[in-house]
Amino acid sequence: MDQLEQARVEINAIDKEMAALFERRMQAVNDVAAYKLAHQLPILDVSREQAVIRKNLEYLQDESLKPYFQQVLEMMMQVSRDFQKHKIGQRCVVYPGVEGAFSHIAAKQLFPEASLHQVYTFEEAFQAVECGEAEFGVVPFENSYTGEVGEVLDHLLYYDLHIQDVYDLKIQQNLLVLPGTDLADIKQVYSHPQAISQSRKFLDCYHWEVIPYTNTATAAKYVSETKDPSKAAIASGETAALYGLEILKEHINTSDQNTTRFIVISKQMRSFGNRFHILFTLRHDAGQLAKVMQLIAEYGFNMESIKSRPLHDQPWQYYFYVELDGNIADPHTADLLRALEKQCEKVKLLGAFNARKG
Numbered sequence: 001m002d003q004l005e006q007a008r009v010e011i012n013a014i015d016k017e018m019a020a021l022f023e024r025r026m027q028a029v030n031d032v033a034a035y036k037l038a039h040q041l042p043i044l045d046v047s048r049e050q051a052v053i054r055k056n057l058e059y060l061q062d063e064s065l066k067p068y069f070q071q072v073l074e075m076m077m078q079v080s081r082d083f084q085k086h087k088i089g090q091r092c093v094v095y096p097g098v099e100g101a102f103s104h105i106a107a108k109q110l111f112p113e114a115s116l117h118q119v120y121t122f123e124e125a126f127q128a129v130e131c132g133e134a135e136f137g138v139v140p141f142e143n144s145y146t147g148e149v150g151e152v153l154d155h156l157l158y159y160d161l162h163i164q165d166v167y168d169l170k171i172q173q174n175l176l177v178l179p180g181t182d183l184a185d186i187k188q189v190y191s192h193p194q195a196i197s198q199s200r201k202f203l204d205c206y207h208w209e210v211i212p213y214t215n216t217a218t219a220a221k222y223v224s225e226t227k228d229p230s231k232a233a234i235a236s237g238e239t240a241a242l243y244g245l246e247i248l249k250e251h252i253n254t255s256d257q258n259t260t261r262f263i264v265i266s267k268q269m270r271s272f273g274n275r276f277h278i279l280f281t282l283r284h285d286a287g288q289l290a291k292v293m294q295l296i297a298e299y300g301f302n303m304e305s306i307k308s309r310p311l312h313d314q315p316w317q318y319y320f321y322v323e324l325d326g327n328i329a330d331p332h333t334a335d336l337l338r339a340l341e342k343q344c345e346k347v348k349l350l351g352a353f354n355a356r357k358g
């Protein structure tokens, strides 16, 4: 046997073992798909995929093979997702805004195999999921620069829905114009108020009229339709391609850490992860909030975030949102929740998620 033949005999033997291992893996994936269908969980789990890749790369002895093995792992999980999609059927996911809006970009990344449908408002996304028209909704929750999306937080209090997942999308704002436009031609700039405030420093260098618009993608669409070179929009690069615009200035947001946290809303609550979030309301007496903070500290939970928002039906009264490090499945968390239920008027556990530390 020459060297080539010998190597091929070895490859054949390895492929045979891999075929058996592939069948075993797909049986496990089949169980995952059945669980995800029964519990209405999304197929893609980004944090799990990252963990699978990280762990498996550590098993390799030969460093130079790591990028190749990573490709194998990514492909294997793509196959796994295709198989699950076939088993579960197509999921319906809604997002607010138009094609090219950041919610659409987040929804595409979170649900690459789903059927995506746009709605006009955040509330329509909540309504579609609550009435069962859609299984999931992807809505913005918080921006690292401009803070929470208050309306979405309010809907979480009033709708009987939970947070199924949390996804951080790096946001890059760009100045979009009709092809051939110069900076000197621009007189008005259109965009969503959050995108405007994220790009404030850039905008302050010019004397343009800045006009708030429903969202970044509709602003880009409007500029494209007017065919007026004195108008520009602030939006994502993807939006430029969609509406035939040109990126005149890239990356105009003040902070390059600009990230928007999107949430996946669903009727089901996610129960695994290293962090969880709750909403609560209090009796309007002195020291109530301090008592809740004390309980959280006494039970040894690290609080990552706290926000307060006005209650719609009780002027000058507020509800609170907190994010705590810990596992919902841990009995200690159940103890804390019981203690909070005694202390608060209403407690709503929104769900768990995997937060990346640092």
Ligand SMILES: O=C(O)C(=O)C[C@]1(C(=O)O)C=C[C@@H](O)C=C1
Binding pocket: 029, 032, 043, 044, 045, 046, 048, 049, 052, 076, 077, 080, 081
């Ligand atoms: O563990 C899961 O949740 C799976 O669906 C399995 C699997 C995989 O094949 O390893 C596939 C898709 C997910 O994005 C993560 C991992």
